[in-house]
């Protein structure tokens with residue numbers, strides 16, 4: 001556990017992606033099973049145990065440290081887990097007792113004990129562990145069990161580190177990931193060439209998603225319209241619906257976000273319908289939408305269904321979920337991804353026409369001959385076939401007819417052409433108290449986009465949201481503060497932890513005053529992307545391209 | 550004032566030295582706008598502005614200022630002041646030997662090792678059977694570059710409290726040096742830039758590296774050359790030291806470069822191969838502080854007493870009254886009162902800048 005903690009501590013300070021990768025690969029290479037497997041689970045967020053509440057940790061430290069000294073210390077450090085790790089009155093490193101069996105405390109022991117520990121055992125166990133660990137070990141343990149480990153590493157990067165062990169790619173790991181579980185003995189055996197690729201025991205595995213580049217004005221000259229198909233870019237959530245049959249013959253349906261996050265539990269209505277589709281096995285790529293009376297509702301309506309802990313019957317009835325399909329990736333035992341898009345699309349159309357129930361339909365193609373035609377369609381989708389759904393369209397997708405389905409963001413194959421060019425997905429970095437009647441709320445938001453592996457602030461906005469959204473944002477800011485500077489709070493903003501804001505603006509200027517080199521005109525919060533992880537926010541290159549255009 | 554003055558032997562102060570609002574008479578010393586002042590002996594201790602006579606605990610710039618008419622300090626401190634401020638740093642300078650007694654008027658004065666940096670001293674004052682010790686900056690951990698701290702019994706103890714919170718329990722310094730050496734193994738192609746204060750910390754880190762068996766040349770930033778040469782002339786061994794100014798930076802892969810903390814984020818650091826920013830400071834104990842400065846490898850190496858060191862020292866002085874200067878005074882006064890001591894914070898404005906990296910003023914030094 002101390003070794004794992006020292007590694008996490010080092011990783012949390014490392015700034016560059018390449019060096020983070022090096023540290024992780026080295027750690028995974030040098031650490032034996034099953035410890036490295038649990039470490040990987042911690043890095044990818046795959047550890048699931050009942051997290052300890054901050055109240056428990058406060059109670060433990062209150063029994064050991066003078067409350068005034070604790071208060072002054074907590075004010076200074078600003079982080080509960082770290083304050084307690086620093087204050088814990090443990091024996092000196094030199095004469096530290098080992099855990100019960102005489103050996104140093106292992107991460108695997110902690111994971112196993114937490115899986116079985118009852119609520120009343122936890123305080124005792126935790127204090128024994130804190131006694132047995134050094135300061136870094138205590139910090140990592142407290143972060144881990146309060147579910148607040150933030151070290152600036154995405155699950156994707158951790159998987160890349162594993163892949164490096166075996167000279168493979170992260171996508172090859174993703175292929176089997178959903179069938180694996182900590183401590184991933186089979187995965188490491190595969191990477192080290194001791195065993196074959198783990199058989200995917202998952203009947204409904206996720207296929208790593210293919211993503212598009214934002215098109216730039218200069219791109220059009222080099223692209224031939226005849227080689228592309230266009231479709232609407234719906235303003236919902238990109239999903240993958242997967243249906244398969246388990247070993248016992250039972251049908252399994254799953255809904256994934258484009259990062260492979262399992263959304264099934266939040267959409268039982270959709271899962272029922274998917275399971276009833278008369279097809280043994282399929283995986284399709286589409287947009288999650290709310291349809292009422294055959295009409296696509298705005299994204300704000302769909303948001304009512306996102307990030308819900310429980311799903312009430314009323315919610316299901318009021319906001320019926322729907323999938324509008326773009327692509328077919330697997331069908332009846334066949335992997336279609338190595339086929340050109342135009343062929344996959346034909347199969348998708350056939351699949352939908354064969355009868356798939358009311359919750360699934362085909363996203364139509366947009367006919368065009370020239371880029372000029374397409375520009376018209378983008379400007380006014382209503383006249384180009386979208387009809388009443390035009391409001392739910394955020395632009396166009398251009399896909400090369402011959403494009404294979406390649407995970408990640410391959411160059412030159414898929415483009416997105418947004419309706420309003422001036423929006424950007426940015427990450428909330430700082431929040432400041434407002435003025436006047438908003439002075440009790442954190443209502444001024446500074447947001448940033450990625451430059452290499454860091455977020456660089458690009459603007460500040462304090463309107464565009466409803467009062468209800470403001471209340472939610474304020475709550476979010478308070479719950480995710482990592483630093484305070486007078487009226488300003490720094491909010492957690494790491495690749496895997498943070499809040500994405502879709503920011504709309506009127507234009508962009510060069511600015512030497514801003515670290516980012518750009519200044520936005522009239523930025524406003526177009527919407528809050530509770531569903532989107534920060535690592536998927538836009539990059540500074542997107543803004544720089546706008547400057548050039 | 551008058552009544553208290555009569556009881557402790559403090560004379561009536563000249564008008565320009567009259568105590569302002571938050572100043573207290575402290576037995577033999579008073580806190581005045583010009584710093585800690587002893588009226589009976591007519592001298593100041595570590596005054597921030599030029600005065601007629603200054604006693605200086607150590608050569609850090611928040612304690613030792615140029616321009617005093619007379620300065621009394623250890624021989625090493627005087628030499629370091631001359632390096633920093635030039636030979637005319639004071640009208641006249643007098644060296645005080647550690648442990649020697651001398652009289653300034655009716656006041657008996659003595660300098661005793663503080664273990665902070667080369668030449669650093671505590672100052673003991675005795676008048677009419679009462680004793681007072683001004684700690685200056687100090688630490689309890691052994692340091693190969695200076696004489697170790699010696700606790701002195703006294704009635705009134707004026708202690709520093711830079712790290713006066715119980716979260717500051719510095720880990721073993723040797724473990725921090727191991728961390729640096731381990732990083733060199735993982736990233737043998739990256740230049741490891743170690744930010745360290747020019748006076749004291751830089752030399753201590755180099756000496757610790759040698760003690761850990763590191764035998765490659767150590768590269769040194771220009772701002773530290775003269776101070777380091779003085780340490781070497783005082784018998785501190787550093788092995789082979791090379792100047793960065795004379796080296797091809799692009800070739801310093803896997804080498805250790807010692808530089809002032811401010812240089813870590815400077816254009817200066819850009820010429821090195823994939824530079825890794827390490828920082829040797831007690832502040833590195835708190836992760837957010839290290840992150841704020843973009844430090845990738847925080848090394849908890851402090852030249853100040855940690856919480857346990859402060860507590861042990863206060864007990865060993867046997868003092869009945871404790872005054873807590875710069876740093877985190879609240880926690881320490883709270884603790885001391887709990888121990889039955891008379892304890893007060895003492896707000897001396899100028900202190901705590903040179904070797905507290907979180908202050909902007911420290912960065913250029």
Ligand SMILES: [Zn+2]
Pocket residue numbers: 607609665686903904
């Ligand atoms: Zn000092």
